[in-house]
Amino acid sequence: MSGALLVAGTTSDAGKSVLTAGICRWLAREGVRVAPFKAQNMSLNSMVTADGAEIGRAQYMQAQAAGVTPRAVMNPVLLKPGSDRRSQVVLLGRPVADVDALEYGALKERLREAVAASLAELRSAYDAVICEGAGSPAEINLRAGDIANMGLARAADLPVIVVGDIDRGGVFAALYGTVGLLEPADQALVAGFVINKFRGASELLAPGLEQLRMLTGRPTLGVLPWQSGLYLDAEDSLALDAARGGAEAPYGKETLRVAVARFPRISNFTDLDALRCEPGVVVRYATGAGDLADADLVVLPGSRATVSDLRWLRGNGMAGAVERRAREGRPVLGICGGYQMLAERIEDDVESRAGVVDGLGLLPVRVRFGADKTLARPRGSAYGKDVDGYEIHHGIAEVHGGEPFLDGCRDGAVYGTTWHGALENDGFRRAFLADVAARAGRDFTPAPATSFAGLRERTLDVLGDLVAEHLDTGALRRLLEGGAPAGLPVVAPGGAPPAPGGGSSGGG
Incomplete structure (x- = not known):
């Protein structure tokens, strides 16, 4: 086998990421050397590769599904929104610019060349490359500059399958409309x-x-059944609108309740997946002070806009609630941007350009934002347990008191660290939760057998099983080996019957 295909979707969060991971796992189990690829990703959930490159967390997970080492070329362009109008551009794992939509256009040719070279490199090294689109391929206002959907498919002659989420309703209209809005040469690849x-x-x-x-003249290649608990490494905060993880445990004295501040620019909320997977732990996302009232642990997660999200935290009363908790000795954990908010002072002339801003003052820390971005895979220990994580931040924390906690500090029941992924370490997670439970007066005891890495592998196997059992895998192989079938009809918007012939098909 030697080929590639593009998994597109009718919307964001339609299932492109999990379907791509499932196809990768299925092919890997079939003995095919396969790699994932996403030309351009807009996500605040990212990961650091072993060689220090930043890529989308979903692509990192897809590489694990494929059984290969995650690399920057698997996600050459990563956009990290810092506001409604500006995004940081990460190219081949390193930040290169902070731009608005118009400034981004000036980078497009450079990005297009990097995308083409990255895909070519992967296709030369692997038997198959499973590409994931971004958003919808039918964003007709963006088609001229597209490098992630049909622009990529046309440039690389990729067959395309379109996935739609029937649970949202309107899936037939969405699938038909997606094809109907494409120009004939694009339709020829669907x-x-x-x-x-x-x-x-x-x-x-x-x-x-x-x-x-x-x-449409096109078959449905499979129907994937509803499957709960498949939200590991989601890249879109839309996933937070649905339940993440398994069913919530009934509230009782043995239940540990965790409330997570859902910042407008929340990043790396995948840090909380490991807590959701712990039996007896209930994780809820909070948008107001009342959501924190019965929480045993409040988590301030990562943020791509620390100063702005701190302003949001103060505006909705949650900051005051967190400060009261700290005075009462009730646990609070800050991770990366959330840790920065717990500091006494934030000096930011880089991300928000707000200058000196008062933090919550709950940890003896001062934060200064620098132009250089820290991307690292640190290792350390806490509670006598080995811990590894990853760092993605511009803010540098200067600690001048408290007790050590990973790379940060602890003062009473308030904990702070820049390390993402620390809670994925089973021994550390159990020890930390036992500490939280003791401070909260809960009878909760962490389950000693819970393995987050094992759960991730089982989840990836489930995705591979879904593909093997519910998709036409023979058709997938034919697409990978021969491209889109010749003569696919053109679909006219408005319900007209498909017209025969669709232009160049890219293979028979």
């Missing part, structure tokens, strides 16, 4: 559809699939 998150009677769905085939 080879089929995948329905995601189906729960119901298959016999009721079947007539719709047949009508979709008649209207």
Whole structure:
């Protein structure tokens, strides 16, 4: 096998990331050397590779699904929004600019060249490359400069499958409309559809699939059933609108309750996945002071806009609630941006350009933002347990008191660290939660057998099983080996029957 395909979606969070991971795991188990690829990713969930490059967390997870080492070329362009109008541009793992939409246009040719070279490198090194699109391929206002969806497919002659989330409703309109809005040369590469998150009677769905085939001339390659607990390493905060992880435990004295501040620019909320996977721990996302009232632990997570999100925290009353908790000796954990908020003072002439800003003053720390970005994979220990994590930050914390806590500090029941991923270390997580439970007066005891790495592997295996059992894997192989079928019809918007012939098909 030697080929590639693009997994596109009708919307953000339609299932592109998990389907790409599932195809990677299925192919890897079939003995195929496979790699993931996402040309351009807009996400605040990122990860640091072993060689110090920053890529989307979802692509890191997909590489694990494929059984290969995550590399910068698997996500050459990463956009990290800091406001509604500006984003940091990370190119091949390193930040190169902070731009608005118009300034971004000036970088497009440089980014396009990096995308093409990265995909070519992966295709020369692996038997198959599974590419993930970004958002929807039918964003017609963005098509001219597109490097992640049909622009990529056209440039690299990739067959495309489009996944739609039926749980949201309107999936047939979304799939038909996605194809219908594309120009004929783009349509010629769209080879089929995948329905995601189906729960119901298959016999009721079947007539719709047949009508979709008649209207578009394209088959549905599979229907993936609803499966809970598949939100590990989500890249879009839309995932927080749905339940993340397993069912919540019933509230009781043995239940540990965790409230996480849902900042407008929340980043690396994947840090909390390890807590959600711990039996007896309930994790909720909080947007107001009342959401913190019965929490045993409040977490201030990462943020791409520390000063702005601190202002949000103060504006909705949560800052005052956190300060009261600290005075009462009730646990608070700050991670990266959240840790910076707990400091006495923040000096930021880089991210927000706000100058000197008062922090919450709950830790003996001063933070200064620098132009250089720290990207690292540190190791250390806490509670007598080995801990490794990863760092992604511009803010440098200067600690002048308290007790050591990883690279940060602890003062009473307030903890702070710049390390993402620390809670994924099983021994450390259990020891930390036992400490929190003791301070909160809970009878909660962490389960000694919980392995976050093992759970991740089992989840990736589930994704591979879903592909193997519910998709037309023969059709996927044909697309990888031969490209999009010749003569796919052109779909006219508005419900007209498909016209025969779709231009160049890129292979037979």
